[in-house]
Amino acid sequence: MTKRGGKRDGAGRPKGSNRYGEPTRPVRIPESQVERVLRFVGEREYALPLYASGVSAGFPSPADDYLEGVLDLNSHLVREPAATFFVRARGDSMIDAGIHDGDLLVVDRSVEATDGKVVIVSVNGELTVKRLRRSKGKSWLLPENPDYPPIALHEEDETHLWGVVTNVIHPL
Amino acid sequence: MIALADCNNFYVSCERVFLPSLEGRPVIVLSNNDGCAVARSNEAKAIGIPMGAPYHQVKRKCERNGVAVFSSNYELYGDMSRRVVSVLSHFAPGMEVYSIDESFLDLRGVSDPLSLGKRMREKVRKWTGIPISVGLGRTKTLAKLANRLAKKDGMGCLQIDEGNRSVLERIPIEEIWGVGRRLGIRLRRVGLGDAWSFIQVPPSSVRAIGGVTLERTRRELAGVSCLEMEEVPQPRRNTCCSRSFGKPVTSLRELEEAVSNYSVRATRKARSEGSLACGIQVFLSTNRFREDQPQYSNSVALSFDEPTDDPIRIVSNAKTLLRSIYRKGYFYKKAGVVLLGLICGRSRQSLLFEEHGDGRRQAFVEAMEEVAVRYGETACFLAAQGVRRSWGMRRRNRTPRYTTNWSELPEVRFST
Numbered sequence: 001m002t003k004r005g006g007k008r009d010g011a012g013r014p015k016g017s018n019r020y021g022e023p024t025r026p027v028r029i030p031e032s033q034v035e036r037v038l039r040f041v042g043e044r045e046y047a048l049p050l051y052a053s054g055v056s057a058g059f060p061s062p063a064d065d066y067l068e069g070v071l072d073l074n075s076h077l078v079r080e081p082a083a084t085f086f087v088r089a090r091g092d093s094m095i096d097a098g099i100h101d102g103d104l105l106v107v108d109r110s111v112e113a114t115d116g117k118v119v120i121v122s123v124n125g126e127l128t129v130k131r132l133r134r135s136k137g138k139s140w141l142l143p144e145n146p147d148y149p150p151i152a153l154h155e156e157d158e159t160h161l162w163g164v165v166t167n168v169i170h171p172l
Numbered sequence: 173m174i175a176l177a178d179c180n181n182f183y184v185s186c187e188r189v190f191l192p193s194l195e196g197r198p199v200i201v202l203s204n205n206d207g208c209a210v211a212r213s214n215e216a217k218a219i220g221i222p223m224g225a226p227y228h229q230v231k232r233k234c235e236r237n238g239v240a241v242f243s244s245n246y247e248l249y250g251d252m253s254r255r256v257v258s259v260l261s262h263f264a265p266g267m268e269v270y271s272i273d274e275s276f277l278d279l280r281g282v283s284d285p286l287s288l289g290k291r292m293r294e295k296v297r298k299w300t301g302i303p304i305s306v307g308l309g310r311t312k313t314l315a316k317l318a319n320r321l322a323k324k325d326g327m328g329c330l331q332i333d334e335g336n337r338s339v340l341e342r343i344p345i346e347e348i349w350g351v352g353r354r355l356g357i358r359l360r361r362v363g364l365g366d367a368w369s370f371i372q373v374p375p376s377s378v379r380a381i382g383g384v385t386l387e388r389t390r391r392e393l394a395g396v397s398c399l400e401m402e403e404v405p406q407p408r409r410n411t412c413c414s415r416s417f418g419k420p421v422t423s424l425r426e427l428e429e430a431v432s433n434y435s436v437r438a439t440r441k442a443r444s445e446g447s448l449a450c451g452i453q454v455f456l457s458t459n460r461f462r463e464d465q466p467q468y469s470n471s472v473a474l475s476f477d478e479p480t481d482d483p484i485r486i487v488s489n490a491k492t493l494l495r496s497i498y499r500k501g502y503f504y505k506k507a508g509v510v511l512l513g514l515i516c517g518r519s520r521q522s523l524l525f526e527e528h529g530d531g532r533r534q535a536f537v538e539a540m541e542e543v544a545v546r547y548g549e550t551a552c553f554l555a556a557q558g559v560r561r562s563w564g565m566r567r568r569n570r571t572p573r574y575t576t577n578w579s580e581l582p583e584v585r586f587s588t
Contacts, residue, residue, distance in 0.1 A: 025265055026265050027265050028265060028266060080299070081258070082254075082255040082258040082259050082299055082300065083255070083259075083298075083299035083300065085574075085575060085582070086575075086581050087581055087582045087583065087584050088582070088583045088584070089583075089584055089586065090584065090585055090586075091585040091586045094586045099586075104581070105584070109298060109299050109300070109301065110298070110299050120584055122192035122193075125191075125192050125194075125195070126192070126193065126585065127190075127192065127582060127583075127584040127585070128584055128585050128586065129584050129585070145586060160192070162192075162301070
């Protein structure tokens, strides 16, 4: 430790002791946008409701009593846009997992591949859909179709896990 | 501390994400019109396929060694790049996207940059499938150098300090960012063959050899930051759209189609940035590598009366310019359009007698652009752009546009 100057260990407020309750970091914002960003952060924090109509003089709309929010399917199905890919399922049915031939699968690579998840995994250089079983330190890839045998997934094969299927879009 | 995150063999890595069977195999990606190798996997480098090699020169070698050859798929690379940048942006408060596959990150105040660099690599790899290398240094030039070494020795993440003699002594002068081959020769002539000896020389004598730019490089290498982070991209002054033709083009009609298309595309680029063009340049040229054929190239420009983003107007001007420089009897290889003096749409100054104050025309153009942007370029286009487009680019081995086109999504099988 130096006597003067430099960083002192344990100085400053402890991490996460702010009003957001989690670590924060500085971000550059164009000056003209500072207020909007602060407002946005505040809204997230306190979940300020949005109302249907703007403030106006005159008769209040009875709908103002109800919260308005546009339902966005993207934000519902895609949690991490940077890590989410769409793939098309092809071949024998995996109906027990709720997937049919031609269905659109939403695949999130940021999700941890844990026991029971339906995953995309490359087997012999080809992308396939399997169910992942993890137990007692071992991993298996189970096809939902009993005609095919389960495949052991060794530790060095973990990189072959491509992503986790989070949603199936099935047209009727 | 500054970090340079650079995607390894980026185009090849993009292809491998969707074709895992390419893992461990030699792979190359060719430039527009399948001309030269612009990206090579490590295996392809090991076979001895040089960067930028014309494909016809290495074709035999590729076939003998089972090299997988792809046309470039810029839709895919652009989208994957966007994803990588988005993941990286969570790691640092300041970031400069330097190119499609490289970003500088400002890590000032980070206590353990090396471990942050490792986390960056892991997260980008997991989320996007793209392997990256991270170089760390006190300046951009050091970060760039560190990145190069990180790639070379396969470490993936590496830091270089300006005082690290044993490392800097082993770096050939040409490998320093901003030096290159030509300056390297001149520096070697005065006995400066490696990075360490280079920073022992006072900056002023470096200036005598390579000017201010080289002096800046020398200071950067010694840990004094001279290159600032450019976080906000400068608005473009010009925007260019040009392509080489898939086959030689001779007729004016085909050239007109091509130039009309480039004009529309350049206009769209400008519009997406909210810019208006003050002028336009059109150029064309024959294939200068075909020494057996007569050569001709020319360009011409004009200024608009008032800045515009009206594609119809820009196209008709482009065609007029093209006709003025077109000569019969040549095999044209390339043509292009440059929109000049782009200005911000809001700072538009109108003419005293405004020609296009016509609101209906404005609305029509808006609608046309909206349709083309939403439903694709083939949904709505000017007749001048042509229907057959026989001059189009050759991209014979392009993979599907997996991430940007609903009809080209990757397919997964249930069982193997």
